[in-house]
Amino acid sequence: MMSFSKEQRIVELGDVKFGGQPGELPTVLFGTAFYGKKYANPDAATLEEVRAAIRSQEALSGMTGNPSIVDIFLGDEESMTARIELVLSEIPAKRPFSADVPESEIRMAVLKHAHEIGISERLILNSFNLAAEAEELEALKDNPPGCAILLGYNPRDFSVDGRIEMLESGAGYLDKGLLQFAKEFGIDNILLDAGATPFDHSAAETLRAIPVMKNRWGLPVGCAIHNTVESWLWMKQYRKEHKPEYLTCDAGSNALPVMLGADFCVYGPIRNAGTVFPFVAMVDKFVGEGAEDYFGVAQGEEHPRRKLG
Amino acid sequence: MLYPWRGEFTVGSIDSQIAIDTLSSKLDFPPESVAIWGQHKTENLGIEKIVANVVSNPNIRYLLLCGQEVRGHRSGQSLKSLHANGIDPEGRIIGATGAVPYIENIPPEAVARFREQVELIDMIGQTDEATLQKKIAELSSVRKEPFGEPMVMEFAEREKSVQMKSLSGKVSLHKDLLVDPYLEIGDMKMEAQT
Numbered sequence: 402m403m404s405f406s407k408e409q410r411i412v413e414l415g416d417v418k419f420g421g422q423p424g425e426l427p428t429v430l431f432g433t434a435f436y437g438k439k440y441a442n443p444d445a446a447t448l449e450e451v452r453a454a455i456r457s458q459e460a461l462s463g464m465t466g467n468p469s470i471v472d473i474f475l476g477d478e479e480s481m482t483a484r485i486e487l488v489l490s491e492i493p494a495k496r497p498f499s500a501d502v503p504e505s506e507i508r509m510a511v512l513k514h515a516h517e518i519g520i521s522e523r524l525i526l527n528s529f530n531l532a533a534e535a536e537e538l539e540a541l542k543d544n545p546p547g548c549a550i551l552l553g554y555n556p557r558d559f560s561v562d563g564r565i566e567m568l569e570s571g572a573g574y575l576d577k578g579l580l581q582f583a584k585e586f587g588i589d590n591i592l593l594d595a596g597a598t599p600f601d602h603s604a605a606e607t608l609r610a611i612p613v614m615k616n617r618w619g620l621p622v623g624c625a626i627h628n629t630v631e632s633w634l635w636m637k638q639y640r641k642e643h644k645p646e647y648l649t650c651d652a653g654s655n656a657l658p659v660m661l662g663a664d665f666c667v668y669g670p671i672r673n674a675g676t677v678f679p680f681v682a683m684v685d686k687f688v689g690e691g692a693e694d695y696f697g698v699a700q701g702e703e704h705p706r707r708k709l710g
Numbered sequence: 711m712l713y714p715w716r717g718e719f720t721v722g723s724i725d726s727q728i729a730i731d732t733l734s735s736k737l738d739f740p741p742e743s744v745a746i747w748g749q750h751k752t753e754n755l756g757i758e759k760i761v762a763n764v765v766s767n768p769n770i771r772y773l774l775l776c777g778q779e780v781r782g783h784r785s786g787q788s789l790k791s792l793h794a795n796g797i798d799p800e801g802r803i804i805g806a807t808g809a810v811p812y813i814e815n816i817p818p819e820a821v822a823r824f825r826e827q828v829e830l831i832d833m834i835g836q837t838d839e840a841t842l843q844k845k846i847a848e849l850s851s852v853r854k855e856p857f858g859e860p861m862v863m864e865f866a867e868r869e870k871s872v873q874m875k876s877l878s879g880k881v882s883l884h885k886d887l888l889v890d891p892y893l894e895i896g897d898m899k900m901e902a903q904t
Contacts (some may be wrong), residue, residue, distance in 0.1 A: 503783060504807060
C-alpha cells in the first residue's frame, strides 16, 4: 500500500531475508520459546511440548511462506546451553535463531557462548538497548552477533522522535546511538525494533515509528506489538473468560505494523503460531497485491501471495 | 486524593498501613488488613505506579515484597534497589539488574518520599499465604503514624509536537497523497485551500 523513496536494504541471514519495500518479501515471524514459569525446571513432557511448538511453527512457515525464527527466552545462565541446543536441533542448519535476553549479564554470556561454539553468525541478539553498560559494550565488540535487534525504547520520550533519538544519539543514556555502536562493533546485519509501549504510554507512536524509521535508514523494522495487547488492563480481566477473543486480538495486532511497512513481528509465545501465521499471511497478501498493482513490486513464489492462492 | 493509580491491583482498607507487591504470583489477602495488593511485572512503568500509589496514601508505611520474582525484568530486585539506593541523575535505579530499570515519569521528590515513607519487607520467593498472613498480622500490630499529607502527582506530561521533523524523503501512499515530512500544519491548510 505504500512505497519508500529511500532505498530499502534486504538483510539476509542464513535462509531468511528481511526488509525491502513493503510487499516485496513476506513478513518474518519470531515466536518466543521458553517464556514462563513452567520452563524454569522443565520435565521431559514440557521439553517435548517446546519441540512440538517449534516444529509446528516451521510447518506453518512452510505452508504460508512467512519465514520463521525461534526466539529463545533466556532468563538465567544455567539453562542457556540446553535451550539453545534444543532449538538448534529442531531448526534447519542454516536458520538463524534469536536470543531474547532481558538481563545484561546473560546477554554477555550468550555472546560469549555463541562465539565459543561457533554459532555467532546465526545469533540474532534481542536486543541491544539502552541498558548496555561499558562491560556489555566490550562484550559486543569482542563477540559480535551475526545480527542485532536495536531497540528504539527511550523511557524519557515515547514519541517517534524519542525512539529515533535512542538509535541515533543514545538519548543521553549512551555516549552514542545504538546504530553507531553496532557499526563500530562490525555488526552488519541490523534490525530495528520500534519498541512497543503500553496503551496510554504512546502505544500508537510504536506504529508511527515504523514507516518513519524505514524512511530514515532503509533498514528492516518491526516490533513486538502483542506486548501492548498483553499489558492492556481491560483485556487482562476480559481474557480470563474469553480466551479465543483474546487470541484474536493478540494475533490481529500484528496486522497493524505490517500495514505500516514492518518487515518482522515478534508475535509472543510460539504456541500461538497457529493463529498468527495465517493472519499475517493474509495481511501480506493484501500488502503484496497492493505493492504489485500500484508500484510494480513483484513477489517471489515463496510469498504468501503466490503460495496461498 | 488521586488514589489509587490506574493499574492491576486490588484495593482493601484505606486505613491499613500495608501494601503488598506479589510480583509474578497471584495471591489474595484479607481486604480489611491490607491497603492495596497486586502483581507487578515491569522494572520501570510498574515501579512508577507502585511509588505513585504509595506516596498518595500516607497511611501506607510497610511495603511487603513477596511472590516469585519476574524473570528477566527482575522487578522485585529493582524495587528493592530503588528503595535502598534511589536513582542516579539519568533516572536509572542504582543497583538494579532488571532489563530497563529507569524511572522517568515521576519526580525525584516522589522517589525520595517513597524511600522514606515505607519500610520494605523483603519476602521475595514467598508464596505461602499462611506465612504471609502471619507477617501481615505482625506488621499490623506495630502501628505507625501516617506519613504527613498525601503527595499527589500527575505523570509527566510529554511535549506534543504538531509536525514531523528531521526526516528526509517522502512516503508515498497514493499519487494524490504524499506524506511530506517537511510539511507544516499551516502549509497543509494552504494546500487544502488551493
